[in-house]
Amino acid sequence: MTAGTLYRLSAFSNHPEGGNPAGVWIGDTLPQPEVMQQIAADVGFSETAFIAPAIGKDRTVRYFSPEAEVSFCGHATIAAGVVLGETEGDGTYRLATAVGEVPVAVRMRGVIREASLTSVAPRHTGASDALVGEALLALGWKPSDLDCAIPPAKAYAGAWHLVLAVADAQRLATLNYDFDRLKSLMLGEDLTTLQLIWRESPDVFHSRNPFPVGGVVEDPATGAAAAALGGYLRDARLVTVPTTILIRQGEAMGRPSRLTVEIPAAGGIVVTGTAVPIKVK
Missing domain, CATH: 3.10.310.10 (Diaminopimelate Epimerase; Chain A, domain 1)
Incomplete structure (x- = not known):
C-alpha cells in the first residue's frame, strides 16, 4: 500500500x-x-x-x-x-x-x-416535471410545498445537484425519504445530492442534502452543492450580484454548519469555511 x-x-x-x-x-x-x-x-x-x-x-x-x-x-x-x-x-x-x-x-x-x-464554472438547467415529480414522491412531499420564486433546477459546480426550494421552513425541518427510490432516481439522473433549501431572507438560506448515492442519508454540509446553488441563483437572476449569502446546514442533524458563498458577477463561485480536527477514539 x-x-x-x-x-x-x-x-x-x-x-x-x-x-x-x-x-x-x-x-x-x-x-x-x-x-x-x-x-x-x-x-x-x-x-x-x-x-x-x-x-x-x-x-x-x-x-x-x-x-x-x-x-x-x-x-x-x-x-x-x-x-x-x-x-x-x-x-x-x-x-x-x-x-x-x-x-x-x-x-x-x-x-x-x-x-x-x-x-469551476457553474451551470444549470431546468428540472423536468418527471424528475421533480419522482423526487417529490421519494421525499413524501407535494408540489404545493415548493417555493415558486425559486424554480426546481439541476445545478452544477463540479457535480450535479437537484435544487428544490420549499415555501415553509417546517417542510424542510421534516425529512424522512425513501432511500432506495431516491438513490435509484439520482443514479439515473447523475445527481450527487439534492439541495433542499428554504430562503429565510435575501442572503440567508437553510439547506438539507440527501446523499444516498454515496451511501449516506444526509450530508451536514455540502460545499459543492453550495457552489452550484450560488451559480444557479446568479445565472437565473434570482439574486443581484455581486453578493454573499450564508447557507445554514446540518442543524436538524445536530451538526450545525455555516457555509459562506460569494457570488461574483461572473466566473467561479467562492465557498469559504473552517475545519477542525476530529479526535479518533
Missing part, C-alpha cells in the same frame, strides 16, 4: 461536534483506486480526499465516498485546504480535480484556519 498520512476533520464548523466530517489523505503518490475506495469505506465519512503529489502549491486530488468515487467534493476540499495550510503553510493551492482546477486559498482567521475554494 502507498504510504500516506490520514487526517480527520470536520468542515464548515469551529467545533468537531458540528460541520461535516471528512477524511484527508496526503502522500507522495496516490494509491490505486481500489485502495482509495477501501480507505474511504474504512474512514466511513461521506467523503475522503486523496492528495498527491506535491509540486510547489499544485496538487492532484481524488474524492471517494464510502461507496464510490465522486467528481468533486466541497467540504473535503475545505478540509484539505486547512490541512495543507497547517502542514505546508498558508497561500493558494491549485487542486487538479476530475472536473478542472480548483484554487483553494488558505489563511488564518483569528485563532482558526479557514479555506476558500473557487469552483
